Amino acid sequence: MLLFRGQKFLAIPEAAERIGVTRLTVYRWLRGMRRAPKGMDLADAIRDTRTGQVYLPEALVRDLRQAVRGARPRARHRRR
Numbered sequence: 001m002l003l004f005r006g007q008k009f010l011a012i013p014e015a016a017e018r019i020g021v022t023r024l025t026v027y028r029w030l031r032g033m034r035r036a037p038k039g040m041d042l043a044d045a046i047r048d049t050r051t052g053q054v055y056l057p058e059a060l061v062r063d064l065r066q067a068v069r070g071a072r073p074r075a076r077h078r079r080r
Contacts, residue, residue: 002048002055009046009055019065030054037067 002009012030016023028034030042044057 001058004046004055008058010058010061012054012056015056015061015064018061019068021068026056037064040064040067 016026029036046055
């Protein structure tokens, strides 16, 4: 995890683990080889110039996770 200007960023492997997809899928989303869920824009990703590692904002990772997993079904209330 990286903290930059008060915002948390996650490295690709950590982000992929949290989203629940493979690292390759995340790299494809970044490169535009595969469309991100719901057409999300991944332009907020930053790159460490020293190591070349790409980092995604934590808020974007959270949104991607929700998009991939879909809305959680709510418990139905049974009438008695």
